[in-house]
Amino acid sequence: MSTPDVDDLSSDLTVYAARLVRLVRREHAPSAGIRVLSILDETGPLAITALAQIDRCSQPTMTGQVNQLVEAGWSTKEPNPADARSSLVYLTDAGRAELARIRQLSAALVSERLARRTELSTNDLATAVAVLQAVLEPAPPTTPEGNS
Template sequence: MSADLSLLASDLVVLASRLTRAVRREVDHPAGARALSLLDEHGPSGVTALAAADRCSQPTMTATVKVLREQGLVDRHPHPTDGRAHVVALTEAGRAELARIRHANAELVTARLGATHTAEEVAIAVAVLRDVLDLRPGPSDQEDATP
């Protein structure tokens, strides 16, 4: 890797973190927004799988799910094959809340991007980030639906 690419890669990590923090400061992200996003991305999941996907402890995710259930944003159903376990799924209210958060995020970033960058430039940036995160959309995403 060239020195220039290495410096740019370092900048990318720093700037991505700053962007995330800036959006969270300016947009109301309720506790559990990440869990809602994970459920949307992966579909109904057990608490242990959600905790692993979020890189938090199982007790932390259990508490998060409890709050989300009290708010009506997720629901718990018996696991289809394990009578001892439950699966957490988004409710319609949870989908609506996640859509609200994502819309607010997009509006904030669009306002900042629109004045200086074209849609094509932003599409290239998004493609690069997907490559870095190995998040290319495709049929294999559906096969790996559980975290």
């Protein structure tokens, strides 16, 4: 599927998705902790080392972020049953509620901007969401042609 048009559009998709994320962050100034809550929401419980790797930060930085989340009641640390030397970070109900609140603020910002773009339809928005979902989800396994 790689053609110059697809490559250019793929680049544009990446650029505009990143710009949208930065716009939302500027408007709502969510803390780095919200990123951590979002990672936990996506992946489930993780060790601090794994969280740091996913967020591309140092382990001490992630430890500080997790400690702040624990103090806020948005996450908990519990012993790791697979490794007694580490703990797993869990998202709490309060953390889920805070994440939902931030996501609602983000949705309202995007909805407000979309309302000013009368040339765009709900179908256009649904297509954009479908494309992003397809890019982010693992591709289904392929089978050799003729073998199902």
